[in-house]
Amino acid sequence: MKFHPIEELPEDKVKEFFVGRWGSSQMVISSGIYECSDLDGFALLDEAQEIIGLVTYTFHGSDCEITSLDCLEVGRGIGTALIKEVEKAARENGCRRIRLTTTNDNINALRFYQKRGFVLFRLIPNAIEKSREIKPEIPLIGNYGIPIRDEIELIKDLDA
Numbered sequence: 001m002k003f004h005p006i007e008e009l010p011e012d013k014v015k016e017f018f019v020g021r022w023g024s025s026q027m028v029i030s031s032g033i034y035e036c037s038d039l040d041g042f043a044l045l046d047e048a049q050e051i052i053g054l055v056t057y058t059f060h061g062s063d064c065e066i067t068s069l070d071c072l073e074v075g076r077g078i079g080t081a082l083i084k085e086v087e088k089a090a091r092e093n094g095c096r097r098i099r100l101t102t103t104n105d106n107i108n109a110l111r112f113y114q115k116r117g118f119v120l121f122r123l124i125p126n127a128i129e130k131s132r133e134i135k136p137e138i139p140l141i142g143n144y145g146i147p148i149r150d151e152i153e154l155i156k157d158l159d160a
């Protein structure tokens, strides 16, 4: 798979992908508010040069935070490969760990990350209520009909 750094892609294309997946180009997480065009990341394109997988990340000291990960074709190994690209970039930047946040309804992501070396680190109850004040388009109900309410932080220790 050939990944493209997102700064090499037209900004509109990246924004459009974000809006389609997350309702806006802004990510609102307890760790901060992020505009997708300001983030580092990698994308996988299809033959028509459309984005089919995208990961974004940012650095906080010796931590690398994954701010989003989306694959349009689930189960083809794209998510795993994108995570590996971020791990490589994190190591090159001297990071000791990777962290990320998901929501309580995202059972698929919890399974995915835990099978790839991430461990549950912190629960932030009711975090999404605050996020909705800034980003009202966050739905009330998520995967499997579960109310979207809490944030769950996971980490992967790169020294382990």
Ligand SMILES: CC(C)(COP(=O)(O)OP(=O)(O)OC[C@H]1O[C@@H](n2cnc3c(N)ncnc32)[C@H](O)[C@@H]1OP(=O)(O)O)[C@@H](O)C(=O)NCCC(=O)NCCS
Pocket (backbone or CB within 6 Å): 068, 069, 070, 071, 072, 073, 074, 075, 076, 077, 078, 079, 080, 081, 100, 101, 102, 106, 108, 109, 111, 112, 115
């Ligand atoms: C989570 C996600 C990034 C995984 O990407 P992917 O390309 O499907 O991942 P891979 O093909 O590398 O690995 C497949 C794994 O994903 C898991 N998985 C994720 N979503 C799944 C789904 N909807 N249905 C079934 N399995 C799913 C499976 O457990 C499988 O793991 P296993 O084979 O080790 O049991 C992708 O499902 C996705 O984009 N989900 C929606 C957005 C999202 O939730 N992002 C994470 C938010 S922090």
